[in-house]
Amino acid sequence: MPNAVPATPASLLVEWARTAEGGPFSSVGVVDRVVYECHDPLTTLAAVAEATERIGLVTMVVIGPLRNNAVLAKEAAAIDTVSGGRLTLGLAVGARAEDYTTVGISTKARGDRLTQQLLDLRLFWERDEVAAMTQGPRLLVGGSSDVSFLRMARYADGYIHGGGPPRTFVRAADTAKTAWNELARTASPQLWAQGYFALGDPDTVARGRAYMRDYYAFTGPFAERIAEGMLATPQAVAQFVRGYAEAGCDELVLFPAVAELAQIDLLAGALAEV
Amino acid sequence: MKVTVVGAGPAGLYFSLLYKKARPEADIVVYERNPFGATYGWGVVFSDRTLTSFREADYKTYIQIVDDFIIWDSIDISYRDQVLRCGGQVFSGIARKTLLSLLHERCVELGVTIEHERAVADVGGLSGDLIVAADGVRSVVRDAHADRFRPRFSSGRSRYIWFGTERTFDSFTFAFRANNDGFFQAHAYPFDGQMSTFIVECDQASWRGAGLDRGSEDESIAYCEELFAPELRGHSLRSNNSKWISFETLRNKSWHHDNVVLVGDAAHTAHFSIGSGTKLAMEDSIALVNALLVKDTMPAALSEYQLERKPRVERFQEAARQSQTYFENTRRYQHMEPLQFGFHLLSRSGRIDYDDLRLRDRHFVGAVDRWFTASVADTETTPAIAAPPTFAPLKLRTKTIPNRIAVRAERPEELGAAARSGAGLVLTGFVAVSAHARISPATPGIYTQKQGAEWQRALKTIAGTCVAITLGHSGARGATRARTDMVDVPLGPGEDWPLLASSDIAYTRRSQTPVAMDRDHMDDVTEDFVAAARLARAAGFDLLELHMGHGYLLGSFISPLTNQRTDSWGGAIKDRLRYPLEVLEAVRSEWPDELPVGVALNVSDWAPGGTTLPDAVAAAQALKEHGCDLIRVLAGQTTTAYSPRYDAYFLTHYADRLRNEAGIATLATGDITTVDHANTIVAGGRADLCLLRPL
Ligand SMILES: Cc1cc2nc3c(=O)[nH]c(=O)nc-3n(C[C@H](O)[C@H](O)[C@H](O)COP(=O)(O)OP(=O)(O)OC[C@H]3O[C@@H](n4cnc5c(N)ncnc54)[C@H](O)[C@@H]3O)c2cc1C
Numbered sequence: 001m002p003n004a005v006p007a008t009p010a011s012l013l014v015e016w017a018r019t020a021e022g023g024p025f026s027s028v029g030v031v032d033r034v035v036y037e038c039h040d041p042l043t044t045l046a047a048v049a050e051a052t053e054r055i056g057l058v059t060m061v062v063i064g065p066l067r068n069n070a071v072l073a074k075e076a077a078a079i080d081t082v083s084g085g086r087l088t089l090g091l092a093v094g095a096r097a098e099d100y101t102t103v104g105i106s107t108k109a110r111g112d113r114l115t116q117q118l119l120d121l122r123l124f125w126e127r128d129e130v131a132a133m134t135q136g137p138r139l140l141v142g143g144s145s146d147v148s149f150l151r152m153a154r155y156a157d158g159y160i161h162g163g164g165p166p167r168t169f170v171r172a173a174d175t176a177k178t179a180w181n182e183l184a185r186t187a188s189p190q191l192w193a194q195g196y197f198a199l200g201d202p203d204t205v206a207r208g209r210a211y212m213r214d215y216y217a218f219t220g221p222f223a224e225r226i227a228e229g230m231l232a233t234p235q236a237v238a239q240f241v242r243g244y245a246e247a248g249c250d251e252l253v254l255f256p257a258v259a260e261l262a263q264i265d266l267l268a269g270a271l272a273e274v
Numbered sequence: 275m276k277v278t279v280v281g282a283g284p285a286g287l288y289f290s291l292l293y294k295k296a297r298p299e300a301d302i303v304v305y306e307r308n309p310f311g312a313t314y315g316w317g318v319v320f321s322d323r324t325l326t327s328f329r330e331a332d333y334k335t336y337i338q339i340v341d342d343f344i345i346w347d348s349i350d351i352s353y354r355d356q357v358l359r360c361g362g363q364v365f366s367g368i369a370r371k372t373l374l375s376l377l378h379e380r381c382v383e384l385g386v387t388i389e390h391e392r393a394v395a396d397v398g399g400l401s402g403d404l405i406v407a408a409d410g411v412r413s414v415v416r417d418a419h420a421d422r423f424r425p426r427f428s429s430g431r432s433r434y435i436w437f438g439t440e441r442t443f444d445s446f447t448f449a450f451r452a453n454n455d456g457f458f459q460a461h462a463y464p465f466d467g468q469m470s471t472f473i474v475e476c477d478q479a480s481w482r483g484a485g486l487d488r489g490s491e492d493e494s495i496a497y498c499e500e501l502f503a504p505e506l507r508g509h510s511l512r513s514n515n516s517k518w519i520s521f522e523t524l525r526n527k528s529w530h531h532d533n534v535v536l537v538g539d540a541a542h543t544a545h546f547s548i549g550s551g552t553k554l555a556m557e558d559s560i561a562l563v564n565a566l567l568v569k570d571t572m573p574a575a576l577s578e579y580q581l582e583r584k585p586r587v588e589r590f591q592e593a594a595r596q597s598q599t600y601f602e603n604t605r606r607y608q609h610m611e612p613l614q615f616g617f618h619l620l621s622r623s624g625r626i627d628y629d630d631l632r633l634r635d636r637h638f639v640g641a642v643d644r645w646f647t648a649s650v651a652d653t654e655t656t657p658a659i660a661a662p663p664t665f666a667p668l669k670l671r672t673k674t675i676p677n678r679i680a681v682r683a684e685r686p687e688e689l690g691a692a693a694r695s696g697a698g699l700v701l702t703g704f705v706a707v708s709a710h711a712r713i714s715p716a717t718p719g720i721y722t723q724k725q726g727a728e729w730q731r732a733l734k735t736i737a738g739t740c741v742a743i744t745l746g747h748s749g750a751r752g753a754t755r756a757r758t759d760m761v762d763v764p765l766g767p768g769e770d771w772p773l774l775a776s777s778d779i780a781y782t783r784r785s786q787t788p789v790a791m792d793r794d795h796m797d798d799v800t801e802d803f804v805a806a807a808r809l810a811r812a813a814g815f816d817l818l819e820l821h822m823g824h825g826y827l828l829g830s831f832i833s834p835l836t837n838q839r840t841d842s843w844g845g846a847i848k849d850r851l852r853y854p855l856e857v858l859e860a861v862r863s864e865w866p867d868e869l870p871v872g873v874a875l876n877v878s879d880w881a882p883g884g885t886t887l888p889d890a891v892a893a894a895q896a897l898k899e900h901g902c903d904l905i906r907v908l909a910g911q912t913t914t915a916y917s918p919r920y921d922a923y924f925l926t927h928y929a930d931r932l933r934n935e936a937g938i939a940t941l942a943t944g945d946i947t948t949v950d951h952a953n954t955i956v957a958g959g960r961a962d963l964c965l966l967r968p969l
Contacts, residue, residue, distance in 0.1 A: 122760055139759075146918045154761045154914075175920045178945040181967050182910070182918070184684075184703060185757045188968070221577040 001048075002259035003030045004038035005211055010047070012259060013039060017048040019261055020055060023268045027056030027088070029194070029253035032063050034099040036215070042075050049083035057087045060194050060253050061142050061160060063094035064117045065110040066103045072117070073124035073136075080137040088251075090160045090192070091117070092142035096218050111147060118155035140192055144172065149179035158190025158250070164229065166243025169193050173248055190250050195240055197231040198257040199266035205232045208257030230257055234270035241274050275300045278402035280394045280415050282306035284318075284552045285538025286408030287377035287388075289559035292331055294384040296567055302386045303402075307393035310378075313371050316438045316514065317465020318552040319446070320366045331560045338376045342368050344467045348635075351616045352449040352505055358616045362634030365446055367465040373552070404572065405534045406562070408555075411524055413540035423536060424527030430545065432602045433486070433518045434475040435494060441509035443470045448619060449505045450604060456480020457605040460502050461547060472511060473546065474498045475601060486518060494518065521545055521598065523591065529584060530576035537562055542587050544594035547601050548623055554590065558583055593623040599927075606934045610959055613645040618958040624923055628662070628953035642957055663957040664949050664964075668698070670870035670903045670939065673816050675699050675740045678956045679949070680941060680965045685718050686732040693739040699963060700739055701906075704746045704821060707799075707806040710771050711747035711827070716756035720745070721802065726809035733814040742817035743810045744874060745861075747799055749827030750775040750788045750836070762914065774799065776830040776837040776844070776853075782914050790839065796853055799827065800860050807864045818865050820858060823876035823908035828854045832893060833876065833885045833912045847889045848896070855900050862901040872904035872941070873897050877928040879912040880919070887931060894936035905932055906941040906965070920945060923955070930960035941965055 001016050002008045017028045028048060030041040045057045057079065064072070080087040093110045094100075100107045118139060125136030141152040142160035152159050159176040161169045173191050180189045198208020212227040219226065231237045231254070244252045256263045277293065279286045282304050290302050320343075329336045348361040381388060394400065394409070397418035407415035416423050442464055449460040457480055461473040481487055486494055495511050524543045529536045538555030562579045569575035600622040607615055616638075621627055632639040640660075647660035650667060660666075668675045677698035683689045684703035692700040706712040706719040719725050720743065733741060748754075753770035755763050764770060764785050773788035774795055780787040791799070803820070810818055822828040830836040831853045837844050843853050858873070865871055875897070877890035885893075894905055907929040910916045925944035933940040942961035946952060952964040 119760065119763070122763075146920050149920060150916075150918050155759075157759060174945060174947070177969075178920050178967055179918070183757065183761050185761065186684075187758070221574060221581050225581075 001028050001030050001044065002256045003041060003044050004033055004036060004215065005256070005259040006037040006214075008039070008259040010039060010044075012261070013044055014047055014051045015261060016264065017052050017055065019264045021052045023264055024271055025055065025264075025268075027058045027251060027253065028052075029058040029060045029255065031060055031255065032094070033096070034063075034066065035096070035102050042079060045087065046079050046082065049079055049086065052083075055086070056251075057083055058192075058251070058253055059088070059090045060192075060255075061090040061092040061094075061140075063099060064091035065093055065113040066099060066105060069117050069120040070124055070130060073121045073130055076121070076137055077125060077130075085137070087137035088140060088192075089121075089137045090140040090142065092148075092160065092162075098218070111143075111145075111151070114141070115151045115155065118151065122155065138190065140190060146175070146179075149175050152176060152189070153179040153183045153185060156189075158192060161191070161193040161249075163194055163196075163226070166240065166247050169244060169249060170247045191248060192251045192253065193244055193249050194253045194255060195231055196226075196229070196255050196257050197237060197263070197267060199232065199234065199237070199263060199270060200258075204258055204260075205230075208232065211257045234266075234273060237267065237270035238273045241271065245274075275404070276402040277302045277404045277406065278400050279304040279406040279408055280400070281407070281409035281413075281538075281540070282308075282374070282378070282388055282390070283408060283410055283538060283555065284373060284377065285540075285555035285559055286406065287374065287381055288331075288335075288556045289406055289408060289537060289562055290386040290388075291335070291377060291381045291384055292559060292563040293566065294381070294386050295332065296563060298385065304381070304386060304388045305392040305394050306388060306390050308390065310390045311371070311375070313374055316436070316469065316471045317367045317369050317463065318373060318550060319463055319465075320368075320550055320553050321364060325366075327557060327560055331563075332380070335376055335380050338380075339368060339373065340366075342372050342376070342466075344368075344464055346445055346464065348445040349620065350443075350445040350447040351612075351619060352447060353612050353615055354450075355504075356612055358612055358638070359445065360616065360620060360631070360635045360638040363446070365463070367463060369466040369469070370552075372466065403533060404566075407534060407536045407540045408538050409540055411522065411539040411543055413536070415534060416526070416536055416540050419531050419534060422528060422531035426525050426527070427522045428525075430521035430523070430598055430602060432475050432477050433481045433520055434473055434546075435498070435516050435518045437472045437474065437495070437498070437511040437513060437516055439470050439472045439506060439509050439511050440468065441470055441472075441506050442468060447505065449502055450615075451501050452608060453501065455483035455485075457608060458484075458501055459601065459604055460498075460505065462505065472502075472506075474502070477602060477605060480605075481518065491516060523595070523598075525588075525591065529580040533572060535562060535576050535579065541583075542591065544587075544591045545598035545601075548590075548594045548597045554587060558587075593625045596927075597623040606931070607959070609934070611645065611649065613642050614957070614959045617642050618960070621954050621958050627950055628957060629950045646957060662949070662953045664952045666956075668939070668962055670817070672868040673740060673870055675963070676738060678952060678963050680742075680963050682965065682968070686728050689732040689741065690735050693736040693741070697966070698739060699742060699817070700736075701742045701819070701965065702744050704748075704826075705743055705806075707745050707747055707802040710752065710774075711799075711802060712753075713748040713751055714754050714756040715765070715769070717748070720806045720809050720813070723809075726813050729810070729815070730813040740816040741814075742819050742872065743813075743815045744819045744821050745803060745806050745810070746821030747774075747802070747827035749773065749825070749830045750779065750781040750785065751825055752788075753786060775827060777839055779836055779838070781825060791853075796856070800857050803857050804860050804864045807861045811865060811869075817870045817872060817904070818861065819872035819874055819904075819906065820854075820861065821874045822854050823874050824911040825913065828857060829876055829912060832889075833879050835879055835881060835884045835913050847892050851893055851896050855896060858897065858900045858902060870903040871901055872906060873902045874906040874908055876908045876910075876912060877925075877932065878909040880910045880916040881913055884912055884916075887928070890928070891932060891935045894932045894938050898936060898938045902938070904939045904941055904962070905929075905936075907932065907943060907961075923951070926955055926960050929955070930958075933961060934959065939963070943967075 032041045124130040141156040209227045216223040343366040351358045447462040458476040537558040565575040565579040643660040646663040675698045679697040680699040681697040683692035775788035929940040929942040939962040941963040943965040
């Protein structure tokens with residue numbers, strides 16, 4: 001969903017999710033950012049939960065350490081309950097110091113705080129007085145350091161890969177499986193990933209790239225590369241999706257870089273080729 | 275645009291000519307402290323891949339360089355009075371002098387100003403829109419802004435000296451020699467068809483043992499000439515103001531600051547044994563020029579350059595570090611037969627594995643396969659054909675494991691499928707020796723007749739594959755929930771049971787604090803292990819493994835992080851080992867002599883203050899003396915706060931160290947997923963068995 005594309009009306013988000021539910025899609029995803037013109041991820045999903053019946057609801061990701069653990073547990077539980085168990089809560093530490101400063105939290109030890117948060121969430125979800133739930137949503141974690149993989153394997157259900165061509169996912173998935181296996185976890189980790197797309201005429205594609213450059217401006221020189229990596233043709237989409245599928249990705253969330261409903265049909269069209 | 279370049283080495287000259295070619299209007303001045311034509315060092319080696327980028331960057335110098343190249347395709351390994359040759363490599367060499375004069379000429383032709391005998395001392399006095407620090411590893415430009423670039427040097431542990439010789443080697447030659455003073459090696463390679471580079475390297479003990487730390491340059495030359503007389507064939511060594519030094523690896527946090535940018539050795543170094551700093555330096559120059567051409571602003575160009583180069587160079591430095599570590603520890607591998615020694619050497623950096631070597635030289639790898647098969651069969655006759663080392667059997671006591679691959683099967687009902695996978699060894703997961711020894715209520719056990727019978731039924735269906743049972747006691751990690759969604763989360767009150775450990779340290783903040791074991795506890799637990807071993811024997815297991823890692827009960831005695839006892843079971847490694855050895859001994863006396871016993875051992879806790887490698891080597895030696903035949907190499911999990919490393923082969927170098935220092939068979943674990951990995955590990959003598967990670 002384009003919840004972080006500036007000037008997207010809230011009504012479009014609900015419409016977006018409904019339209020997606022009518023298409024070949026299994027979930028809709030939102031991103032999180034404090035200091036940027038965007039709709040809050042959890043509130044957006046709450047609205048979408050009401051308006052839809054089947055489609056999965058995913059945060060890719062919520063910046064966990066910015067939020068109070070008990071309150072986050074409660075919010076996520078509410079969305080999961082109201083949607084009939086459709087929420088997948090993806091968490092990570094986020095990349096922008098700005099967001100932390102604005103919330104009034106230090107970036108120090110945010111990795112350790114996320115680790116603690118994962119455990120707290122799970123335990124809160126079990127306790128009736130906090131969340132009135134038995135299980136809680138599926139919990140995924142992102143991050144690329146070895147310690148993030150360890151954190152994932154200790155307390156989460158799987159891993160969220162931050163983006164990039166399929167080969168970068170292959171490497172991350174390998175590490176995730178190794179970390180999981182080292183801890184003798186049962187079954188295997190869920191492996192999720194994301195990408196960006198803008199399909200259509202050159203002007204639409206250019207607007208998509210401009211958005212990506214702006215959204216990722218904080219990464220400095222990386223922004224250009226990320227913008228170049230945006231999927232801009234049906235062929236690129238097909239190749240990307242095939243690559244991830246072959247690498248064992250369980251769910252791939254493609255974010256629109258342009259907030260127009262027509263993008264959903266264009267994406268569905270591209271997927272029909274896969 | 276005005277560009278000031280400091281240093282007329284390969285990086286500075288190549289940058290200047292490339293940029294001047296693209297932007298003829300730019301005003302480029304290079305300052306070089308040395309007079310024209312004066313240079314240190316001898317030859318430089320390139321690998322084949324370098325050439326494409328040079329061809330695209332500047333065709334003219336590419337052709338000139340290639341015209342002057344001498345090319346060779348093999349590596350010779352001179353060891354124990356034989357020379358092994360492995361072909362299919364592509365190397366090319368050129369004299370540093372020739373390279374520099376080609377680049378210099380091209381600079382002049384394009385209009386770059388080069389001022390010799392201009393040593394830059396006052397960095398603040400340099401002007402220009404861009405200042406390129408190409409002044410080598412001791413860069414004064416970098417050091418003037420050390421707070422911004424944040425350079426970090428790490429010194430290698432061995433000593434080396436750089437010579438030249440008129441002996442013309444026709445290969446990249448590694449020569450190894452042991453004598454009463456120690457163990458020495460030479461790296462020799464041709465560079466202009468008449469001369470060769472000859473670097474001698476040794477560990478510090480050998481260096482002192484030979485008196486090289488005290489001797490004069492001439493004495494060093496004489497010593498090395500005599501030591502490597504067979505390789506030098508009567509030629510002498512030539513000095514170029516040569517000194518014994520240790521290799522310094524340089525990393526910089528940042529490669530640019532304002533309008534100053536680092537290239538080549540000023541930015542990074544990588545151990546000479548993996549090749550070419552000159553190549554890296556020239557590739558930096560190409561990347562910097564490209565970034566300047568595509569980016570509109572200087573800050574954007576410089577960060578683009580760093581973004582492009584720094585990760586690549588860091589990957590290269592990591593491979594170089596592995597290679598350097600190998601050369602610092604060659605003494606450890608002196609016991610190896612030549613083919614294994616050679617294979618190990620060629621696959622040292624983790625970049626070239628068994629399959630790569632087979633593509634390069636199938637005869638060499640075929641010889642390794644045949645040697646390996648013969649050595650395992652313990653015969654003098656070398657077979658005419660042989661399968662890759664992974665498919666060779668391994669004999670432990672009277673048990674023959676049909677091949678070198680091990681897989682896991684957590685529960686009795688999973689054994690059959692695992693055995694049909696083709697693996698030679700199936701290893702159960704953690705099997706508890708008592709109800710209180712379980713990790714969670716779901717942990718399988720072997721402490722009742724019924725459980726024993728269940729394992730026995732499962733084992734009856736298996737033929738040909740060996741099956742090992744891992745016996746353990748969870749210690750401080752006991753009474754937790756099954757690991758379906760989390761790890762180490764304690765069971766609620768009423769569901770849990772009392773915990774035992776070496777010291778009373780809770781595993782997590784929420785965990786129950788275990789009771790520090792007294793003598794009676796120890797006797798009880800030992801008895802549980804012995805009883806479990808009896809049941810395991812009756813069930814028909816071929817190998818018994820004791821879990822002594824990952825913060826479980828026996829492991830909690832071994833690590834200083836979890837053993838804080840002040841009695842005779844705590845303190846030095848030999849004391850921390852006392853109880854685990856006692857259990858091993860008791861189990862060994864119950865378990866038949868003809869069957870092997872293994873131990874899963876933490877070789878590192880990945881945490882400060884944890885088990886050290888020397889501790890682990892000492893532990894492996896002691897375990898071996900007490901009847902252990904195989905060590906499965908583990909790391910981490912002793913405490914919850916540890917920093918893991920999950921890179922490829924991440925536990926293999928520990929397995930290598932234990933195997934070759936303690937002289938015990940090892941089972942490598944980690945991120946091993948292919949037979950190619952396994953062949954690289956087994957053929958190189960790094961481990962005897964490999965546990966495949968499920969895909
Ligand atoms: C033992 C050994 C073996 C090696 N073997 C190889 C090999 O086989 N192949 C290979 O490719 N590389 C090899 N190298 C590495 C190679 O020498 C360097 O990586 C390469 O020369 C780096 O190029 P550069 O231009 O960055 O620096 P340099 O070649 O060091 O050039 C720096 C230049 O700056 C000048 N300079 C320094 N300070 C000042 C100053 N203050 N003012 C003015 N000028 C200054 C110096 O005189 C010099 O000319 C080896 C290195 C070692 C130590």
